[in-house]
Amino acid sequence: MGQSAEFGKFLKAMRARLSPEDAGATESGGSRRVPGLRREEVARLSGVSTDYYTRLEQGRNIHPSKAVLESVSRALRLDTGEHAHMMDLLEHCASSAANPGPAQKVRPALRQLLDAVGDVPAMVLGRRADVLAANRMASLLLTDFSSMPATERNLTRWTILDDAARDLFRDWKTVAAEAVGSLRMDVGRHPNDPRTNQLVGELAVHSEHFRQWWAGHRVATRSAGIIRLHHPVVGDLELNFETLGLPDDPDQLLRVYSAKAGSPSSDALTLLSSFGGVATQAEVPEPARRDYS
Incomplete structure (x- = not known):
C-alpha cells in the first residue's frame, strides 16, 4: 500500500478532535497550543515511535503493517466507517492520471422494480450520490431530478445547495452533514475522479456549511435510519430509509423510503401518490461525460 497526503490529513483531523481524556492518554505536561492529542501521545497509544507516526501524518511513502494501522485506529478511536475510510485512503492513492471510470448503467430489471413498488419512493444512487434512476414517488417526495441539467442530478448537491431541500428536511444540518460524510467516503474510494473533484469544488465555493464539514474529514456510512420531512403538499x-448495495456494482445503491403502516406518514404518502404532477421516470439518464483534459 502506498501513502497519500489525504491519509495524513485524515489522521491529523482525527487526532485534533480527541482530548487526552477522550483517548485515555496521560497528560504529558505543558500548555496545549492546539486542541486535540499531540503526535507523541498518539504514537505512545499506538505503540510506535513519534518519528514514525509523524511520517504517517506527513504523507511519507511508507508502508505501515496491518497491526500498526489497527493500533493507530484504536488510538484515534475510529469507528467502523472511519477505519474503512482510512484503509481506502491507503489503498486507492491518487495516481497522476485522472480516470473518471466507466459510465454507470442501471439494469433494466432494476428500473422495472422501481416502478413496480408503486407508492414506495425509491431511487438508485451511483458514485458521489448521482441519481441514476428514480420512480415517480421519489420525485414527488423529494424533487424531479430528471428536470435538472444532467450534470446537476446529484442528491448531495441538491441537498446542500437547493433552498427547497433546506425547507424539506426538518433536520437539514444532520442530513446535509451526513451527505458530506458519504461524499468523503466516495473520495477515499475514487480519489482522482474528475466529476467528484468538480462536485467538491462547486460545493466548497457555494456553501460555508460544506467547507466546515469537509475540513473536519468526518465520514458517514449510515445505511438506514429515519428522516423527518415537512413536505410542501402533504x-x-x-x-x-434503507440503503442497499447492489452486488453487480458496489458503487450503486438502492434507497427506499417507507412509512409505518397505519401511521399519519403512511396516509401522507398515499395522499402524495394521488397527485399526478410528475410522470413516471423509468430512468434518469447518465449525465453527459465531460472532457477534463
Missing part, C-alpha cells in the same frame, strides 16, 4: 412525514 405536510410533516417521518419515514424510514
